[in-house]
Amino acid sequence: MSVFVEALQGRNRGRPPIWLMRQAGRYLPKYRELRQKWSFLQLCRQPDLIAEVTMLPIRTFGMDAAIVFSDILLILEALGVGLQFQDATGPLIERPLEKAADVHALPRIQARESLSFVSEGIKLLKQTLSVPLIGFAGAPFTLASYIIEGKTSRSFEKTKRWMYADPASFHQLLDLLTDQVIGMLEMQIEAGVDALQLFDSWAGTLAYPQFCSFSLAYLQKIIQRIKGRVPLILFCKGASSLTTELTSIGPNGISFDWNVSLPALRTVIPSQIAIQGNLDPQLLHAPLNVIRAEAQRLMQGMRGDPRFIFNLGHGILPDTPVEAVRVLVETVQQGESQ
Numbered sequence: 001m002s003v004f005v006e007a008l009q010g011r012n013r014g015r016p017p018i019w020l021m022r023q024a025g026r027y028l029p030k031y032r033e034l035r036q037k038w039s040f041l042q043l044c045r046q047p048d049l050i051a052e053v054t055m056l057p058i059r060t061f062g063m064d065a066a067i068v069f070s071d072i073l074l075i076l077e078a079l080g081v082g083l084q085f086q087d088a089t090g091p092l093i094e095r096p097l098e099k100a101a102d103v104h105a106l107p108r109i110q111a112r113e114s115l116s117f118v119s120e121g122i123k124l125l126k127q128t129l130s131v132p133l134i135g136f137a138g139a140p141f142t143l144a145s146y147i148i149e150g151k152t153s154r155s156f157e158k159t160k161r162w163m164y165a166d167p168a169s170f171h172q173l174l175d176l177l178t179d180q181v182i183g184m185l186e187m188q189i190e191a192g193v194d195a196l197q198l199f200d201s202w203a204g205t206l207a208y209p210q211f212c213s214f215s216l217a218y219l220q221k222i223i224q225r226i227k228g229r230v231p232l233i234l235f236c237k238g239a240s241s242l243t244t245e246l247t248s249i250g251p252n253g254i255s256f257d258w259n260v261s262l263p264a265l266r267t268v269i270p271s272q273i274a275i276q277g278n279l280d281p282q283l284l285h286a287p288l289n290v291i292r293a294e295a296q297r298l299m300q301g302m303r304g305d306p307r308f309i310f311n312l313g314h315g316i317l318p319d320t321p322v323e324a325v326r327v328l329v330e331t332v333q334q335g336e337s338q
């Protein structure tokens, strides 16, 4: 039995499992080599390359879980709004939505059908992978922000203007995205993933009432549909003050960013919910002894917690030294120093 699955089931008695968000990515020299030959989207579309990139960090560092190499924005591409990834600026939607009529004009299709390469990649992985595999999707609010802004935003001006001025059509958009997300998650379960993570990266930018109606309500709907099939971990960056709300919708685990104390959060989070996180990704630029000390501090704080999963508080940064990742994984897998 894997230590990651045991932690999700609340049965882990030893050192915590560790995996890192964005563990398969640009900080790996072998990934950068593959990117000389293929664009990011080309990598995402080929099952054998999905499997190869997913396995790179497992082969290099031996994390306790793998995450499918893919992207939350592929759903938007399937909806026909045009998706590009540019090296300097990140994702770009060619035809962002601007008004209610644009929502109604979206094709009535199931994204999972045009994204079957994700399912093929998962099936290949399940034949060879020695650790559990995590599937994922973006949450409806975060996806809506990309399809409206057209790119990663700082202020979410267009998204919020639309949300406040025309909540009805904003809800229609969220409903439509929720259906697509559920379809993608079900496809990944059917293909064999062992757990799921739902990324609501930008929900933390919402005001409280809007967080409840435009993010939380949809997360709840998704969780209800997936419940009892595979464990689901929720990641809502910047929403650690909304712990009561997040626990109320019944995820199996919650992933936290680095500005909260996990031991303190454990006193309010019910014991049947796993806690994942939460080192600052920038810590991986620190001297190796500092990385070891901070990893030890976090492990000591969560000592004896059968549902703790070691991770960063957000994705690993592209310029992270490989040696830092090696030392972090080793430190956690050796367990607490006495």
Ligand code: CP3
Binding pocket: 020, 021, 022, 023, 024, 025, 026, 035, 040, 067, 068, 069, 070, 071, 072, 073, 085, 087, 089, 090, 091, 136, 138, 152, 199, 201, 315
């Ligand atoms: O974690 C993993 O290793 C699995 C694969 C994965 C990727 N993106 C690969 C990727 C996952 C789980 C994601 C999630 C994702 N994608 C999120 C939610 C998590 C978060 O970071 O908040 C979001 C918001 C996206 C959208 C996205 N994709 C952005 C904003 C960018 C560009 C900026 C950046 O951080 O790289 C991407 C590109 C992307 N997604 C890359 C990878 C490996 C880099 C592509 C490249 O240039 O090679």
